[in-house]
Amino acid sequence: MKDSLQEQLLAEIDALTPQLFAIARHIYDHPEIKFEEFEAMRVLSSALEEAGFQVKRGVAGLPTAFVARAKGQPGGPAIGLLGEYDALPEIGHGCGHHLVGTIALGAALALRKVLSQLAGQVVYCGTPAEEMAGGGKITMAEAGVFDGLDAAMLVHPSTFGRTVMEANTLCGGRVIFTFRGKSAHAAVAPHLGINALDAVLLTYNNINALRQHLRPDVRIHGEITKGRRAYDAVSDLAEAVFNVQATDYAYRQETLQKVIRCAEAGALATGATLSMDVSPTFKEMRTNFTLARAFAEHCAAFGLEVEPADHSRLSETDMGNVSHIVPAIHPFVAIVPGSIQGHTSEFAAATISEKAMVGMIVATKLMALTALDFLTQPELRAQVKQEFGAERS
Numbered sequence: 472m473k474d475s476l477q478e479q480l481l482a483e484i485d486a487l488t489p490q491l492f493a494i495a496r497h498i499y500d501h502p503e504i505k506f507e508e509f510e511a512m513r514v515l516s517s518a519l520e521e522a523g524f525q526v527k528r529g530v531a532g533l534p535t536a537f538v539a540r541a542k543g544q545p546g547g548p549a550i551g552l553l554g555e556y557d558a559l560p561e562i563g564h565g566c567g568h569h570l571v572g573t574i575a576l577g578a579a580l581a582l583r584k585v586l587s588q589l590a591g592q593v594v595y596c597g598t599p600a601e602e603m604a605g606g607g608k609i610t611m612a613e614a615g616v617f618d619g620l621d622a623a624m625l626v627h628p629s630t631f632g633r634t635v636m637e638a639n640t641l642c643g644g645r646v647i648f649t650f651r652g653k654s655a656h657a658a659v660a661p662h663l664g665i666n667a668l669d670a671v672l673l674t675y676n677n678i679n680a681l682r683q684h685l686r687p688d689v690r691i692h693g694e695i696t697k698g699r700r701a702y703d704a705v706s707d708l709a710e711a712v713f714n715v716q717a718t719d720y721a722y723r724q725e726t727l728q729k730v731i732r733c734a735e736a737g738a739l740a741t742g743a744t745l746s747m748d749v750s751p752t753f754k755e756m757r758t759n760f761t762l763a764r765a766f767a768e769h770c771a772a773f774g775l776e777v778e779p780a781d782h783s784r785l786s787e788t789d790m791g792n793v794s795h796i797v798p799a800i801h802p803f804v805a806i807v808p809g810s811i812q813g814h815t816s817e818f819a820a821a822t823i824s825e826k827a828m829v830g831m832i833v834a835t836k837l838m839a840l841t842a843l844d845f846l847t848q849p850e851l852r853a854q855v856k857q858e859f860g861a862e863r864s
């Protein structure tokens with residue numbers, strides 16, 4: 472039996488549906504890659520501003536990050552609703568982030584309508600650059616953007632056709648190794664050359680030798696991105712990129728240091744010089760199971776079956792960094808028809824189908840109802856906080 476606030480919230484989302492469809496479609500039609508999401512930020516933040524949210528753009532020194540805040544009665548908790556809106560190069564919205572941004576928008580706009588009846592705040596956090604090792608949330612977390620929140624939620628369309636509450640993510644990030652050598656004629660004067668390509672190949676082989684002695688949860692994968700020269704010229708520039716991942720932050724950092732030594736050994740052996748570019752570290756997601764249960768309880772009413780998490784599926788998200796600061800959830804909701812895998816053109820096309828649009832509204836309702844639970848149930852908040860505290864100690 473729904474109470475009147477829930478009824479009101481759901482009716483507000485129904486009324487918002489045409490606007491949400493239009494915004495999702497607009498972001499889909501204007502795919503912008505990491506840190507270039509100006510159009511997505513414009514439409515999302517102006518919809519919030521028009522609805523009475525106080526908007527700050529360019530937070531944490533990121534031009535396409537923003538925070539929009541609406542306050543109810545004094546006191547009460549602050550619930551963070553996180554939106555993503557970056558696309559992938561070539562593929563466009565192959566991860567469905569136009570839906571992620573719009574789901575949080577719909578939930579925030581609907582909650583704003585009932586907020587005068589409650590104590591607390593609704594905070595929409597516009598988080599850019601989730602893809603391509605951008606880690607917008609990592610920069611925002613380091614700048615303290617999420618510090619005042621009592622909980623944070625991000626709802627993602629399932630990229631594997633099933634509804635699960637737990638995002639199984641690894642802690643990881645990429646490192647680029649650039650080796651500089653000295654070119655020379657490979658036949659006439661090889662002794663004058665320093666072979667940067669050999670430094671990369673040694674690095675690659677050193678890492679392969681290292682693998683046997685790492686924990687089984689570690690993933691190291693990479694590619695050689697530069698190194699080609701004429702076959703009879705010594706390569707003076709070569710580069711490789713690796714992603715180094717593990718299930719926890721401490722072991723991942725330890726492994727990264729070993730991988731760096733593999734590259735240093737390649738440089739030492741060949742005489743090439745090494746420089747490196749280490750991306751921000753995406754921490755592993757710590758799902759708050761109390762809050763996830765509250766979300767899952769609403770799923771049945773919408774005909775969604777919540778399935779157990781598949782621990783063999785491991786990915787990476789900067790929501791992990793948020794989950795180390797505040798209690799957080801990142802449910803995957805099966806709203807895109809079929810079981811098409813994410814990061815493909817097929818998935819991108821499916822995210823804009825009529826079924827996906829209907830699913831987006833369902834996901835918006837799930838997010839809004841869970842946020843309402845959090846705002847109105849002190850006992851739920853206490854349990855969420857207790858679980859978070861127990862995990863940190």
Ligand SMILES: [Zn+2]
Nearest residue numbers: 566602813814
């Ligand atoms: Zn993705």
Ligand SMILES: [Zn+2]
Nearest residue numbers: 566568601627
């Ligand atoms: Zn994604």
